[in-house]
Amino acid sequence: MGTGTGAVDLSVVVPAYNEETRLGPTLDAITGYLTETAGRWGSWEVIVADDGSTDGTREVPELHRPGVRLVTGDRNRGKGHALRLGVAESRGRRVLVTDADLAAPIEELERLDKALSEGNAAAIGSRSVPGADIANRQHRVRELMGRAGNVLIRAVAVPGIRDTQCGFKLFEGDRAREAFGAARLDGWGIDVEVLHHFHRAGLPVAEVPVRWSHQPGSKVGPLAYPRVLTDLARIRARTLSRAHLLAAVLFLLMSVTLYSGRFFDPAHRYLTDSMQDQNQWEWFFAVTAHNVAHLHNPFFTDLQGFPDGVNLMANTVMLGLSVPFAPVTLLFGPALALSLCMTLGLAATAFAWYRLMAKRVVRHRAAAFVGASLAAFAPPMVSHANAHPNFVVLFMIPLIIERTLRLATGARVVRDGTVLGLMTAYQILLGEEPLLLAALGMLLFAAAYGALRRDVARAAWRPLLQGLLIAGAVCVPLVAYPLYWQFAGPQSYAGIAHGDNAGNSPLSMLAFAERSLIAGDADTANALSLNPTEQNAFYGWPLIAAAFAITVRLWDRALVKALAFTALAAAVLSFGQKIRIPLTDTVVPGPWALVAHKPLFESVIEGRVAMICAPALGMLLALALDRVAVSRDRATQYLGLLGVTLALLPLIPAPLKSTDRAPVPEFIAAGMWKSYVRPGESLVPVPLPDPGASEGLHWQTAAHLGFRIPGGYYNGPWGPDHIGIYGAAPRITSNMLRDVRYTGVIPALGKDWQTQAEQDFAYWKAGCLVLAPQPNDGALRTVLKKLTGREGTWTGGVWVWDLHKGT
Template sequence: MRTDLLILAGFVAVGGYLFSQVWLSPGDRILAHSYNDHYQFEWFLAVDTYNITHLHNPFFTDLQNASVGVNLMGNASVLGLALPLLPITLLFGPSVSFLLAVTLGFALTAFGWYWVLHRHLCAHRIAAVLGGGFAAFAPTIVSHGNAHLNLVSMFLVPWIVRFALRLFRTTRPVRDSVILGLLIAYQALIGEEILLMTAMALGMFVIVYAFPLLPDLRTMVRPFLTGIAVAVGVSLPLLAYPLWMQFAGPRHYDSLGGLAYVTNDLNTLFEYSTTSVGNLGGTLTSTNYAEENGYFGWALLILGAGLALWLWRDRLVRTVAVLGAIGLAFSLGPDVGWYFERTGVPGPWKLFVELPILDSMNVGRFTFLTVVALGVMLAVATDRIIKASADGGVKRAGVPLRLVWAAALAAALVPLVPLPLPATGRPPVPHFFTSGAYKQYIAENHTVVPVPALKATGDMTALTWQMATGMDFRMPEGYFMGPLGPDNIATNEPPPGPVTSVLLDVAKTGKAVQLTSAQQADMLAELRKWQADAVVVYRVEALPQLRETLDPLLGSGRQVDDVWLWDVRALTRE
């Protein structure tokens, strides 16, 4: 057990290394390639904490998108992480909670796979560390550390896999099925995408693994299916209301539509990620820095193919090798691409792209299956070689087998060694909010209209104003997944209304807008709908133009502390 704890500490240290640039000052720094997702996940942790401590519905809020609200179950709200982190969020704030969550997300995922490989597959400890470490810290996964807390928090997946496969031979089917059901329910509150992918992988695993055993299939599959039925029976009642909220509740959407856009170009499978030493100073060849879903490098893919051939008689290796290949193929999407160009060659996913639920999957992430498959194959091969050369007498062409294997691993894995994820400074929260001065102008649960306006592809720093006050007021519009149009297709950026359109116009052009009477009426109506108390400007170059635009409508703005403020209570509470 002491050794296991040391290994866990080692994985935590690697996780800390990945985020070391942010750990230097969590409240002042942010992941440079997060595309506003860093702010968004901090906000999710903050709003989850607020809902729990105020006994509000944990699956819905109007703290963003004021007067309309956000369906949190339809977003990556990571309630399953916010619950255990609640004391940290209350004591140190969501920035520390986020950083702790992503660090431990990597570390506990690595440790989970290590534990399953070592304790349940009986792999040598060194082999299990290698396999578990790769499954969590491969470039494919590390790239998502830039932005996706829900995707890197996969620490329940090894245990879901372990208890699901244990159903084939368990002596305690009820206990194991109940535990599996609880794990499934909790994983759904961390990340449903990972849960769906895990379920698909387990289904494919069972089919491939059991295929050679067709004569005994009935006796094998019956206890497995019975156990799965019990697990579903445990998890569904727990998830009934959250799933209703997601698929039928207020502000739900029916499909991701164009947001399910992530596929991998074929070239990215053989290259090196910008998160690894193999691409020092290299260019980005993926959709963005948080979606480098391939990037295994030629050497590792060649090594993986060699291991599959060498260990093909091992049913476990054969099965995971097939799953890994399926993951690679599915990740190419319905139309194979090459350096951002469509080739016209159909990919295997074309068969599934229009199926319900599957039509909303970001299939580029199917390489997560390949990562785990390669981790298992590396662990099994390392275990074989350690045990075969235990006496030191096994050699190949006069060279010790361990040395040959170490060289092969170095060639394949050294270029994949992760780099610390880059960070940058974040704008400070205005003293107007941190000092509590805002309370003189903004009533509890009323709305602040921030400038810059909240916009997914723009500036989302105003969310930190809200978090700094303990979620004491609401904000309009923002960055979240919500329905759009008659088809109820998801968008992560609601169309700007009258007020935001004007604010964005001034910011874009640097020129004042002469408001028409119709615009003025629309803006006042929207401010009243939001229950807005103040329009607050902080560090905006176009302040003179904003004053020229807003003063005729809202009255003269004035500086209060370190912000510029229009007090609109007299206009919105008529």
Template sequence: MRSPAAEVPRVRWPHRGRVADLAVLAAYVLAAFLIYRPLWMNLGSGYLSSSVQDQNMWEWFFAVTARSVLHLENPLFSDFQNYPLGVNLMANTAMLGVGIPLTPVTVLFGPTTTWVLTLTGGLAATAGAWYWVLSRHVVDTRAGAAIGAAFCAFAPSIISHANAHPNFVALFLLPFIVLRLLKLARGQRPVRNGVLLGLLVTYQVFLGEEPLLIAATTMAVFAIVYALSRPEEALAMARPLGTGILVGAGVTFALVAFPLWWQFAGPQSYGSIEHGLLGNDAAAFTAFSTESVVGDPEVAKEFSLNRTEENAFFGWPLVLLLTAVTIALWRVAAARALAVAMFALAWISMGVLLVVNGEATSIPGPWMLMFDLPLYESVLESRFALGAVVPAGILLALATERVLRLDLARDWGYAARIGWFGALAFALVPIAPTELRVHERDPVPQFFADDTWRQYVEPGGSVVVVPLPDTGDAEALHWQVEAGFGFPLAEGYFVGPSTDGRGTYGAVRRPVSELLEQVADTGVAPAISPAGRRQAAADLRYWKADVVVLPMRADQADALRTTVDRLLDQNARPVGGMWVWDVRAVTPG
């Protein structure tokens, strides 16, 4: 006999799914905001502490892009730093795909607003994009999609980059690239989806080429494993997939051929940039990142290059859970391919030799065969662990769906769900992100803030800040932005060619900039010979300098001021918080 409850018609809520979707998306936006709350609360002078000099650099990128748009100038190049040679912006991570459309925001509210909006929106949009793709095309449960998407966007390694690298945060196009490939594999409208794929890849090039390369590597591993598991299916997929990819490649080539030529062969381009051997320690995968709930900064420091490069750090509970999920779903071809891709990308990220707790072993890794390949040669190998994040997130979504769809007696079904969600909480709560630390920026010196610089800089002349800006101190870029790009700077923080054509961070140092860097490090002002003064004059003429300035609050300011006094054979004048040397007589235009 049927129970009375079975006779009652099931109430359907036509908008229930839409409300659930909106609730999930709102949760992502709230989470992203809370991570950056301290910066949103202090847009005027807040600075992400762990970004070191990257916030200065990225704000400069956004500001110079907006200026290029307003003045109808080439957005792929600028000579406002590294004057007079300039900077190839296409060969840097300028994120023109964000900087150009957000030009109104930059102009109206400043580059700091663009910076935090890109970071916050990047996290939320990436989570939302993965939720859309997973819930519509991969799993049948919103809970599974929500959990998987949240991990894809808010994983510890992503939050580490969220301190300083928006190109590794704004990954919202990658889910739709994956979706187009899925549709092609299913034989759905190869030409149309190929065109859309090409457009998506084109836009991703202007958001971040390195994440695209890592994603492509992950997808290639997945495809190979899936094809080996299901060769007949793979053969049937080959034709529509191949057609779509060829169409997409044609579209992408037509749209990015010139920008990529500019990047690799244009002014101030470079061949490659080497970082040395910087693979992940295997122990990093079971450790907790600095920005996670149970993270220990000192432990994380032992297993990473810096706070923005904690590229592994899944935490041991999640590693155990993902291993269990891999075993449980091994017979599912897609899950198996995801698991192999996840572990393969983690292995690639460990570098040429496996290192465990700081001890190198003799076990080689795949990176041994990859480190010298074109494009791969310029990537930090530890970053390939980021490629393991999405497969892990999708595995969590698939496992959640499997548990929620278990055909068990009611009590056993409840127990399975409680057990699974308890395991998820045990694995994910410890690695949940915390809000990022922010400190007060030093105020802009009055010399730049009140336009005093205009009395010293003529058209075509540059400003030389002592010590010259580089990766260790790029505050001068912030001053230049606040001064409305009224003058170019000598040297700076960017990637450009070294003397041998390979990439290097910052400008090729002139003799005077090397000397000033040495003084800043040691605090010792050396004696200057007549030859040294002639070299200083030559370097100033090279930079087309009109004025040399030294912040009064700079470290080793006394030694630096004495050194410049001796180099220029003139004493500095205190003006607007700066020591100032007018050198127009030395470098007549």
């Protein structure tokens, strides 16, 4: 029996309104049962929550027994208000809510308690699942109304629950106090609202068959079901829209701040650390819009890499966004379109992670916001934000994860499998490598969680497999032709190598990225990464330490163990095929070697696998904050918030570096090139554009793709085996011009060089050569004079060699 003000093992909450007749026998039954089985239930209390009764409910003698308490409302507001009062006053580690008519006998508590002990957060009595025993049914009309109402409720609020209105429910105490405290409905619809709260938070609820007998005097009228659905929809829309709108606005502000150096003047600003990628991506958006406007093949173009062309599907042109953004590109230019795409896409990605975490991982939206902020704005994401929209615009990945989780429940396998197939097809048109990495992360998580929760794995594998097969059946026909073009079409290639040092150093997991506002270390970051766009780890030792502490503190939760395993496994895989032990010369084989040469994986930069850690670590932080939010211990709250703050503070990103963009020469911008380049010919920038210097692509977009160029910055085939390389297949003249550009050394140019140049110019169908001011341009000018036999013409800010005979 409960005494004093400390916690008890069980609280029984009974809402009452004008229950003078039934309340006494109900309290007799409850207190008698709990007294007789005291060793089973431990300490207990019974709370009667009176909802402003006008009869003698408050004077029922049984209310004065030990262990029974009365809480009263000032007036009649409804069952929901009474339950909020009663549950708020409860002190139990478990809370039973039962109606005053005791239609389900108190002895059925045994069944609910057993279900709660099996890992569920709530167990609700049900009249609609196999095993239920109904001794005295309601009137047939009322029963049919109840079934119809529950169909609507399942569709709108609590999928999978057959009977939401049986007034006999057992909850974990803290979960109950949180759910009822967050509820807003005053009527009997609070049952639906609370169960919806559990559903939204991803908390397991068991529906347990009970003995039940209809008691006369029900206060549920014919319009109750439509009214509760209306009230629930209204409250849900208001509360969710406010929280979600605030989160969306904050994510957008964060994204705009990150891109502030370019966002407000994209046409004249260049992201310094993007190297040549901004030129490349603007060209991708421009050529896609050009193909859409002229109804050309969206998978191929010869505007770059002329005359061989570029397999656009084999490059990351993100047709899923560049096509919808085509009107923006055509009206305002590719610089603005790309800037909007990356800024809005990053904010949308953060919001998608937020929705997933708020729905599936944590109950508190503030915790979900913090976790999503790390998932979307972690140092690897900020690094890729310089240059790789395919690794920034990831809003489909959380949606795919959430839909896969739905499949595992087996509720609507055909519908969810179909939607998953459509989502996957769209993600393929956004970026295949991020999808592959997401699938790898999901596989790591599923393996860990399935090993920990074999009961869940046994229940989920069959509907999950069925749904994935349906998804494949939907997805494959939609992407079959684009993938055929990618892997077997013109200018396709057989995979692309990134060298033997594309993995992360273990030290990079503990170090700080260059753009970390407080702790950024450019020298360390550059020494531990391929380049500023590939700082794929750099989570910082405070975050790693915090994640370790969270894992230890919440080790009892399978979700925490699975997330920790996923993050650790992804980090180790990202070290590559060979792992150098820090501070030693010892090199050991890495697990990535097992998949490095397998199809699809052979083209992956293995260091990017560490990006999987970002959402996993974000969810661990969110879980920690969620636990802190429900803690009643001030020291726990303070230390928890302090730990998360110290872990994240060093990672706050500084705005990306930007600089004024080099102006396009007047020769290009004013259209002077048109008198030098005839139909079917190309304009040849000197040296030819390549991954190291691709300003020629910017010239093309400034000229609205009016001319073709040889060379370029893209992935294409080389040699008889069609090995993938960056840029066009090299030719002798293009290699020589590039060497002169970087070294300033002029080779001995005889007749053979002139003959070779003529052949290469003919292969490129060159109408003219264009040399803009640049390092070693004097040496390049001398070389071109010797190759062509004449001096170029200075016009429009560039040197031009007209290659037409007789001119």
